[in-house]
Amino acid sequence: MDPLVSICIPSYNNANYIVETIHSILNQTYQNFEIVIVDDCSKDNTVELIKLVHNDVNLGMHGNWNKALSLGKGDYLKLVCGDDIIYPRCLELQLGEFKKEENSDVVMVACRRKVINANGKESLGALYKLRPGKYKGKSAVKYCVSFGTNLIGEPMSVLFKASVFRENNIVLGSNNYLIDLDMYFKLLKYGNLIVQKDYLAAFRIYNASMTSSLGLKHSKYFNEFISQESMKTDFGVKWYHLFMGRILAFNINIARNIILSLNK
Numbered sequence: 001m002d003p004l005v006s007i008c009i010p011s012y013n014n015a016n017y018i019v020e021t022i023h024s025i026l027n028q029t030y031q032n033f034e035i036v037i038v039d040d041c042s043k044d045n046t047v048e049l050i051k052l053v054h055n056d057v058n059l060g061m062h063g064n065w066n067k068a069l070s071l072g073k074g075d076y077l078k079l080v081c082g083d084d085i086i087y088p089r090c091l092e093l094q095l096g097e098f099k100k101e102e103n104s105d106v107v108m109v110a111c112r113r114k115v116i117n118a119n120g121k122e123s124l125g126a127l128y129k130l131r132p133g134k135y136k137g138k139s140a141v142k143y144c145v146s147f148g149t150n151l152i153g154e155p156m157s158v159l160f161k162a163s164v165f166r167e168n169n170i171v172l173g174s175n176n177y178l179i180d181l182d183m184y185f186k187l188l189k190y191g192n193l194i195v196q197k198d199y200l201a202a203f204r205i206y207n208a209s210m211t212s213s214l215g216l217k218h219s220k221y222f223n224e225f226i227s228q229e230s231m232k233t234d235f236g237v238k239w240y241h242l243f244m245g246r247i248l249a250f251n252i253n254i255a256r257n258i259i260l261s262l263n264k
Helices: 018-026 060-071 090-099 137-147 162-167 176-188 215-226 230-235 239-263
Strands: 005-011 033-039 076-079 106-116 133-135 158-161 192-204
Touching (some): 018 033, 060 076, 060 176, 076 090, 090 192, 133 137, 137 230, 158 176
């Protein structure tokens, strides 16, 4: 039997985009999936457009992401925010990597992604991401730390093994600005990463998005994140990784804001 994929959508005020997000999922060439949508007390008409789990109280981003992932029953999990999209062969090609015998040690597969604006028009993307290939989990973490940013991609670009997430009781941290990187690091503690060459998803940036509201805070939050003791104990991060990461995080923060201004 084909494995079940749980596509978990944590939504908040995504009425303008969530129907498009859902359609992108329904149009997958791989069809054995479930969609779990958890709305975090949206103040727009999101809940009128879809059937979903509606939180009684606002849980915040990390609480809503954790709840959405906890409700997924599939063999694999993918988290897609309520304003992003995945392209038709995304699930097919990502599952294909897991099915390869030589990838039995892989816990997470990440595809390349495009950046779109509020109108769906393609915009400038990230300056640098990990090149396609296979990476040791701890090596991928060290690269992200050293380069001062998330080199893997946003959640909709990633598919990961549900067993690793559940068996290790992974809970996402409360730093909303680095919640995706926190999830990846916790998964990569237990296995390796595949980065695909294919563009299989799109990340939306617009004025109201979390990314757009980050401003100059990213380098500060990133520095706090990589200063956790677990970076050394779990991944072997050294002082020079931290040193380079702190310098580059600031420079990337400036570049990020320029890109965001051009994406409006």
